[in-house]
Amino acid sequence: MPNNPPGGFGHVPVAVYSCATTSTAVGESEERGRYYADARHWHVTGVWSDPDPALPLADRPGWQAATAALSAGMIRGVVVSGPTRVAADAAQFAALGVLLRDRGGFLAAALNGIPARRTSGQARRRRDIADAASGCFPQSDTHEEGAS
Structure with missing residues (x-):
């Protein structure tokens, strides 16, 4: 099993679990869970859902299957849409x-x-780091104004 910490990036096997009354809502919930996992390079190895949110969690067959997969070591985590x-x-x-x-x-x-938005400062810092790593330095950032 990978030793990546929860919330970290890497090839971590996870399950996506959803519970909603309509198949459309279940599909949207699954899609959000898969997108979240994909953004972290987690491998979705199982998808389970239940049609009745009114049931206690312990009585939902999909949830039981997901936690059984966790207990068996088949997955490392469970992703829910909310x-x-x-x-x-x-x-x-x-x-x-x-x-x-x-x-x-x-x-x-x-x-x-949806991944959290980055501020313009964070985006600029990432761009500067990428530029520095590639050896490219924009002219406007390499000299001070007024210096000749």
Whole structure:
């Protein structure tokens, strides 16, 4: 098994879990989970879903299958599209994350599935680092104004 930390990047086997009443909502939730995993180079090895969010989490067959895969070592984590898919509130979601961590895994919420936006300063810093690594230095940044 890879030793990448939760939230880190690398080829970590994960499951995507979703729970919604319509197949369209399940598909969208799965897509967000896959996008989130792909952005981190995690390998989605299983996808499970349940059609009834009113059922307690322990009684959902899809959730049971995902946690069984975790316990068996087939996956390292479970990605959900949002905390409300598996928990009533943030405290319950955190407790569920601790439970999965005790089993040797992690729980990740994709939320909207879109990577966080970078500020213009962060984007410029990344560009400067890439330029420096390639040996390219823009003229405007290599000399001070007024110096001849």
